[in-house]
Amino acid sequence: MVIRRGLVLLLAGWMAVADGAPRTLDWVELLPEGARAAYDPAPPAPLHDYLTGEAAGLAAQQSMDFTVNKALDGAEVKLPGFIVPLELDETGKVTEFFLVPFFGACIHVPPPPPNQLVLVSMEQGLSLDSMYTAYSITGRMSIVRTATSLGTSAYALAGTAAEEYRF
Amino acid sequence: MRAALELALHSVWNRRGTALLTTCSIALSVALLWGVLQVREGARNGFAATVSGVDLIVGPRTGPLNLLLYSIFHAGEPTASVSRASFELVARHPDVAWALPLALGDSHRGYRVLGTTPDYFLHYRYGRRQALVLAEGRAFADHGELVIGATVARALGYRPGTEAVLAHGLGEGSFTEHEDRFRVVGVLAPTGTPLDRLVLADLDDLAHLHGTEHSTSLTAFLVGMKERPALLRMQRALNEYRGEALTAIIPGVALSDLWRLVGVADRAMLAIALCVLLAGLIGMTSTLLAALQARRRELAILRSVGARPIDLMGLLMLEAGALSLLGTLLGLLGGRLIIAVLATPLEARLGLLLEPALLDATSAAILCGVTVAGLLAGLLPGLAAYRRSLADGLSMRT
Amino acid sequence: MDSPAIEISQLRFGWKAGECLLSVEAFTVSRGERVFLHGPSGSGKSSLLGLVGGVLLPQAGEVRVLGQSWGALPASRRDRFRGDHIGFLFQQFNLLPYLGLLDNVLLPVRYSRLRRQRCDETPAVEAKRLLAALGLEGDAVLSRPVGELSVGQQQRVAAARALLGRPELVVADEPTSALDEDAREAFLSLLMQRCRDHGAALLFVSHDRRLAEGFDREVSLAALNEAPRGLLA
Numbered sequence: 001m002v003i004r005r006g007l008v009l010l011l012a013g014w015m016a017v018a019d020g021a022p023r024t025l026d027w028v029e030l031l032p033e034g035a036r037a038a039y040d041p042a043p044p045a046p047l048h049d050y051l052t053g054e055a056a057g058l059a060a061q062q063s064m065d066f067t068v069n070k071a072l073d074g075a076e077v078k079l080p081g082f083i084v085p086l087e088l089d090e091t092g093k094v095t096e097f098f099l100v101p102f103f104g105a106c107i108h109v110p111p112p113p114p115n116q117l118v119l120v121s122m123e124q125g126l127s128l129d130s131m132y133t134a135y136s137i138t139g140r141m142s143i144v145r146t147a148t149s150l151g152t153s154a155y156a157l158a159g160t161a162a163e164e165y166r167f
Numbered sequence: 168m169r170a171a172l173e174l175a176l177h178s179v180w181n182r183r184g185t186a187l188l189t190t191c192s193i194a195l196s197v198a199l200l201w202g203v204l205q206v207r208e209g210a211r212n213g214f215a216a217t218v219s220g221v222d223l224i225v226g227p228r229t230g231p232l233n234l235l236l237y238s239i240f241h242a243g244e245p246t247a248s249v250s251r252a253s254f255e256l257v258a259r260h261p262d263v264a265w266a267l268p269l270a271l272g273d274s275h276r277g278y279r280v281l282g283t284t285p286d287y288f289l290h291y292r293y294g295r296r297q298a299l300v301l302a303e304g305r306a307f308a309d310h311g312e313l314v315i316g317a318t319v320a321r322a323l324g325y326r327p328g329t330e331a332v333l334a335h336g337l338g339e340g341s342f343t344e345h346e347d348r349f350r351v352v353g354v355l356a357p358t359g360t361p362l363d364r365l366v367l368a369d370l371d372d373l374a375h376l377h378g379t380e381h382s383t384s385l386t387a388f389l390v391g392m393k394e395r396p397a398l399l400r401m402q403r404a405l406n407e408y409r410g411e412a413l414t415a416i417i418p419g420v421a422l423s424d425l426w427r428l429v430g431v432a433d434r435a436m437l438a439i440a441l442c443v444l445l446a447g448l449i450g451m452t453s454t455l456l457a458a459l460q461a462r463r464r465e466l467a468i469l470r471s472v473g474a475r476p477i478d479l480m481g482l483l484m485l486e487a488g489a490l491s492l493l494g495t496l497l498g499l500l501g502g503r504l505i506i507a508v509l510a511t512p513l514e515a516r517l518g519l520l521l522e523p524a525l526l527d528a529t530s531a532a533i534l535c536g537v538t539v540a541g542l543l544a545g546l547l548p549g550l551a552a553y554r555r556s557l558a559d560g561l562s563m564r565t
Numbered sequence: 566m567d568s569p570a571i572e573i574s575q576l577r578f579g580w581k582a583g584e585c586l587l588s589v590e591a592f593t594v595s596r597g598e599r600v601f602l603h604g605p606s607g608s609g610k611s612s613l614l615g616l617v618g619g620v621l622l623p624q625a626g627e628v629r630v631l632g633q634s635w636g637a638l639p640a641s642r643r644d645r646f647r648g649d650h651i652g653f654l655f656q657q658f659n660l661l662p663y664l665g666l667l668d669n670v671l672l673p674v675r676y677s678r679l680r681r682q683r684c685d686e687t688p689a690v691e692a693k694r695l696l697a698a699l700g701l702e703g704d705a706v707l708s709r710p711v712g713e714l715s716v717g718q719q720q721r722v723a724a725a726r727a728l729l730g731r732p733e734l735v736v737a738d739e740p741t742s743a744l745d746e747d748a749r750e751a752f753l754s755l756l757m758q759r760c761r762d763h764g765a766a767l768l769f770v771s772h773d774r775r776l777a778e779g780f781d782r783e784v785s786l787a788a789l790n791e792a793p794r795g796l797l798a
Binding site for chain 3: 174182
């Protein structure tokens with residue numbers, strides 16, 4: 001079983017390296033190995049104290065694990081998710097956006113933890129039909145250092161292609 | 168082929184009275200179609216590029232589009248306000264890089280006045296992270312100083328040094344004009360966004376006008392986070408803040424929504440313009456068909472000198488094509504003339520900048536498209552002529 | 566020996582099935598021959614001219630022009646053949662109102678390369694020569710809009726058009742009926758002369774027997790047509 005899994009991983013790794021084909025990711029892979037067992041795909045509890053910055057609140061946040069999977073740094077990946085637009089170009093195409101694993105991250109549902117969130121920049125822009133549509137974004141993943149009260153690393157993706165994702 | 172075209176042109180010229188009516192109807196519909204396309208382009212240009220690099224817009228409890236409209240497009244009426252205290256709370260937060268307070272509600276000769284801090288000129292961006300540039304003068308720093316947008320400067324003829332009086336409310340003037348006189352110290356370079364139509368003043372100056380030393384309430388404020396990923400967390404926290412009823416929106420999200428709404432509207436406008444064009448072409452077809460009866464003699468003569476029924480069909484199609492071509496050229500020209508006349512008032516009143524080129528791809532496409540459509544519209548009368556001439560032969564019975 | 570200008574044999578024609586409007590056993594017009602066909606209106610002459618011109622096809626029998634049987638040609642070739650070899654003259658309204666005088670005369674060469682080639686010099690020069698020979702010359706006349714010409718002038722322009730490029734056959738359907746008495750004789754003699762110049766056969770149809778003088782042959786359609794009389798309205 002382990003051998004088979006190992007062979008598959010080896011094969012996948014070899015393929016990824018050999019021809020640089022993007023590897024389709026599952027959101028759980030954005031978590032570091034150790035955190036996956038405890039992974040709960042449901043959005044985390046809201047953090048009321050974030051705004052006032054009360055020590056208790058911040059400490060509680062810091063106790064949560066927001067570390068990243070370092071193996072993804074520099075990897076060519078393909079990740080499906082929902083779009084939260086941040087920047088538009090003159091023609092209305094989205095050039096910078098968050099890719100999140102569930103819909104409504106900016107409306108009525110609490111946002112995902114920082115390691116389940118990817119900041120994507122796409123030069124050529126994505127023509128967004130509707131924010132209810134899921135898209136698969138392809139590009140090079142990188143891990144950037146940040147300095148916020150939410151942790152020190154975050155995912156960024158230089159997007160090269162986008163296609164609609166059908167469930 | 169050229170002979171056929173010559174014949175068609177002579178024939179059209181001979182009936183130029185009715186032909187003119189047909190040409191005018193096509194010209195009108197082409198002008199309308201082209202005009203709709205121009206307005207659509209003008210409305211879009213700069214629309215999505217109005218704001219850039221702003222992570223959150225925070226206002227009182229209100230709809231997201233409404234908040235976007237008055238904080239970024241300076242349109243609409245803010246009815247509630249945000250406390251200065253909430254603004255300070257956010258501005259102090261360790262994850263926040265900068266925060267810009269906004270106060271709307273005053274006007275100067277029909278142009279909106281925005282009260283803010285000098286940081287606005289540092290942090291506000293539009294287009295692709297483009298910073299604000301002053302064409303003349305500098306940002307306000309002292310009491311009573313104003314910075315104006317490019318359109319305001321042009322329309323009112325203001326320059327650094329010009330004095331202005333601010334009126335309360337949004338009318339062209341007001342009956343309770345403020346005592347203090349203001350002075351223009353800077354003019355912004357054109358941005359192609361609603362900023363061009365804005366007058367910027369210091370927040371506290373405006374508060375002073377309204378009788379308070381320091382402003383305690385704001386229309387809204389803009390926030391830039393140190394790291395973008397933190398904005399979702401901040402947005403959530405603000406929307407759930409128990410200290411005050413707030414709405415925090417992501418500009419990109421609200422703009423995307425607005426863009427989609429606008430898209431629906433302008434697709435509807437385009438559909439209507441195309442229907443009008445279709446009506447014009449149908450009118451032309453029916454005019455040609457109606458004239459066929461009177462032209463039987465003419466068609467018989469042509470058959471007697473060796474024209475084939477298909478030549479006659481071609482003649483009618485070319486007539487229709489020629490009328491369409493002429494009508495389209497007239498319409499494209501007329502449209503440009505109309506826009507040339509309306510451009511200044513449109514820009515001054517609606518902020519809609521229309522700068523049609525003399526020759527562009529859209530016009531060429533319309534020219535080709537309508538001419539071809541005209542040729543096809545001539546197909547029906549052409550076929551009728553074809554069949555009639557077969558039946559009539561050389562008979563001169565009318 | 567050249568084939569005749571027109572050769573009709575055992576013709577049967579009717580508009581509707583079972584109806585027989587025309588029944589002609591034999592009728593020939595030789596090259597260069599000038600034939601006067603007497604036929605009052607409604608005697609089926611329009612149909613006969615249509616058959617001669619290849620616009621109508623008979624139910625039975627054959628119509629040959631210059632040796633070519635109309636029935637043997639496909640529709641578009643018939644139109645071309647007509648344009649190449651036959652000039653038509655109608656009773657009135659022969660001209661296109663939206664073309665100038667000269668352009669009206671030049672119409673046949675738009676559609677027939679053969680007639681264009683047969684013009685000695687350019688078609689325009691040939692056209693002017695024909696017009697002059699028919700009594701129309703001078704820029705003052707030639708630049709008049711077609712609508713302002715007298716009927717007599719219009720008919721002469723039409724004659725020039727029919728003759729341009731030397732077609733072998735000219736078919737004239739009552740071309741003088743709209744003219745007044747004095748003009749008729751003059752027109753007819755001009756037409757006959759021009760046909761003789763070019764060696765063109767002339768089939769002249771009219772109800773007015775008085776014009777028959779000067780023709781090589783006079784034929785009565787009533788005598789030619791063996792179809793029962795009752796059907797003719």
